[in-house]
Amino acid sequence: MPTNIVQSLIDIRDEPFVLIDADYRIVAANAAYRTAYGAAESQIVGRRCYEISHHRTSPCHLHKEDCPHQQVFETGQTHEVFHVHYDYHGNAEQARILGYAITGEDGRLLLGESVRRVPEEKDLNCQEIRLIGRSPALLRAVDNLRQAAHSTVGVLLLGESGVGKELAAHFVHEESARTSGPFLAIDCASLSESLFESEIFGHERGSFTGCIGLKKGLIETADGGTLFLDEVGEIPLPMQAKLLRVLETGEFRRLGGRTTIRADIRVVAATNRDLPDMIARGAFREDLYYRLACITIRLPSLRDRRSDIPALAEALLARINKTSSKNTYLTGEALEWLMRYDFPGNVRELRNMLERAAALAHSDVIGAELLDAAPAQPGALPAPTKTSTMNAVEADYIRHLLREHQGNRRKVAQILDLSERTVYRKIRRYNLEGS
Numbered sequence: 001m002p003t004n005i006v007q008s009l010i011d012i013r014d015e016p017f018v019l020i021d022a023d024y025r026i027v028a029a030n031a032a033y034r035t036a037y038g039a040a041e042s043q044i045v046g047r048r049c050y051e052i053s054h055h056r057t058s059p060c061h062l063h064k065e066d067c068p069h070q071q072v073f074e075t076g077q078t079h080e081v082f083h084v085h086y087d088y089h090g091n092a093e094q095a096r097i098l099g100y101a102i103t104g105e106d107g108r109l110l111l112g113e114s115v116r117r118v119p120e121e122k123d124l125n126c127q128e129i130r131l132i133g134r135s136p137a138l139l140r141a142v143d144n145l146r147q148a149a150h151s152t153v154g155v156l157l158l159g160e161s162g163v164g165k166e167l168a169a170h171f172v173h174e175e176s177a178r179t180s181g182p183f184l185a186i187d188c189a190s191l192s193e194s195l196f197e198s199e200i201f202g203h204e205r206g207s208f209t210g211c212i213g214l215k216k217g218l219i220e221t222a223d224g225g226t227l228f229l230d231e232v233g234e235i236p237l238p239m240q241a242k243l244l245r246v247l248e249t250g251e252f253r254r255l256g257g258r259t260t261i262r263a264d265i266r267v268v269a270a271t272n273r274d275l276p277d278m279i280a281r282g283a284f285r286e287d288l289y290y291r292l293a294c295i296t297i298r299l300p301s302l303r304d305r306r307s308d309i310p311a312l313a314e315a316l317l318a319r320i321n322k323t324s325s326k327n328t329y330l331t332g333e334a335l336e337w338l339m340r341y342d343f344p345g346n347v348r349e350l351r352n353m354l355e356r357a358a359a360l361a362h363s364d365v366i367g368a369e370l371l372d373a374a375p376a377q378p379g380a381l382p383a384p385t386k387t388s389t390m391n392a393v394e395a396d397y398i399r400h401l402l403r404e405h406q407g408n409r410r411k412v413a414q415i416l417d418l419s420e421r422t423v424y425r426k427i428r429r430y431n432l433e434g435s
Contacts, residue, residue, distance in 0.1 A: 006105070016115040019102065022073055024048040024059060027110065036115070037085075049113070053085045055406045065136050068099030072111045076101045082143040084134045085115065086406070093117055094139070132315050133308030137300035141168070148295045149175035154247070156232075156292050157270040159299035162346030165270035166230060168299055172268055173226040181225025184218050189231040196239050203255035217254065219246060223263040232292065233273035233284060244288045267292065302343040302350065309338050309350070310404050314415060316351050317366075320358050328358045330366050332396025337368040395430035398423070402432060 010017050016033035029044045037052045038044040050056045061067035071079040078100040085095045095115050102112040148155045149172045157165045173183045202217030246252045251260050269292045278284035343349050357370035405411040413420040
């Protein structure tokens with residue numbers, strides 16, 4: 001047990017702080033930690049850290065998460081991670097954990113953990129879905145995006161088509177000091193060279209045949225905010241030189257204009273192409289690449305974060321139901337089918353698949369047969385039989401939600417739009433206590 005002096009020292013800290021031994025057992029916790037994770041010291045001290053903060057029965061590194069305990073006791077070096085923790089009431093929250101080695105009074109090594117809660121990302125009201133999920137791959141990407149947002153340099157987003165690069169760019173904008181300014185996006189692949197120059201820089205009256213008025217370009221319109229250049233690898237070489245000059249000087253001229261205009265913008269770019277290979281082939285300017293890629297962040301594909309698929313599917317389907325005035329839901333077999341599918345089109349494909357299934361469903365139930373909109377994947381589940389009862393479908397869905405949310409009945413009740421008491425009765429009725 002810690003001395004009164006040690007306890008007083010850790011109680012001084014405003015953020016939750018805890019001391020953990022080599023066996024993952026908590027030996028001391030300050031008042032802020034006890035408030036966040038338990039009502040009394042007796043409910044925390046002596047228990048293992050992953051039981052308190054993760055509501056698990058095994059260490060987080062066994063679940064493929066970066067574990068500060070493992071790193072500190074193996075290396076003795078300070079280690080920082082980004083995790084999802086669960087408070088005393090079972091509510092999930094994102095937290096930045098700083099772990100460092102502390103020598104106890106008896107000479108043994110202890111882990112000191114400082115827990116700093118990270119505010120949840122804002123609902124961006126994008127056409128896509130929010131950055132939903134708790135997989136290690138997504139958490140690392142979100143942490144990198146948030147860190148990048150606090151800087152002023154260019155950000156290059158890499159990833160497959162459909163992973164949500166525009167959403168990530170919008171997240172960077174919303175988390176940055178430019179959040180009160182405009183956010184504008186342009187798909188560079190959809191514009192020809194002449195049209196690109198007009199869209200980006202604007203044009204003056206008479207600058208080309210049929211031009212009868214002045215038009216401000218996106219750079220001018222985005223002054224004070226963020227300009228998102230999607231598929232930046234498609235920008236024609238002559239335009240790359242002009243874009244580089246704007247990024248270096250902040251100055252440009254409209255097409256056909258003589259007046260130099262200044263604009264203060266931050267550029268976030270994205271591509272699914274290999275820009276270093278394009279540079280080697282002379283198809284992309286190296287100087288522009290280094291200007292855009294001061295911070296490079298790779299967004300994970302959906303198959304690299306399969307554990308996020310149920311939460312994503314629920315959120316997408318809730319949005320689809322809202323716009324279509326339906327109340328559709330996925331069976332347990334349908335969710336398992338989604339978990340096994342590789343999603344080459346990523347989140348965009350998941351959204352389209354659910355929209356199609358909801359439109360074709362003759363009832364509120366969406367089974368696996370309605371999701372099979374692409375060639376069958378190895379190990380794909382067969383469609384549910386016609387003899388499946390509604391009770392069995394409901395039991396499967398509640399079982400899945402309980403597993404996904406670590407048995408948190410309040411969260412399950414919110415998703416189902418039922419009272420917690422009703423959910424409890426259904427759990428007992430379907431014998432789901434072990435889920």
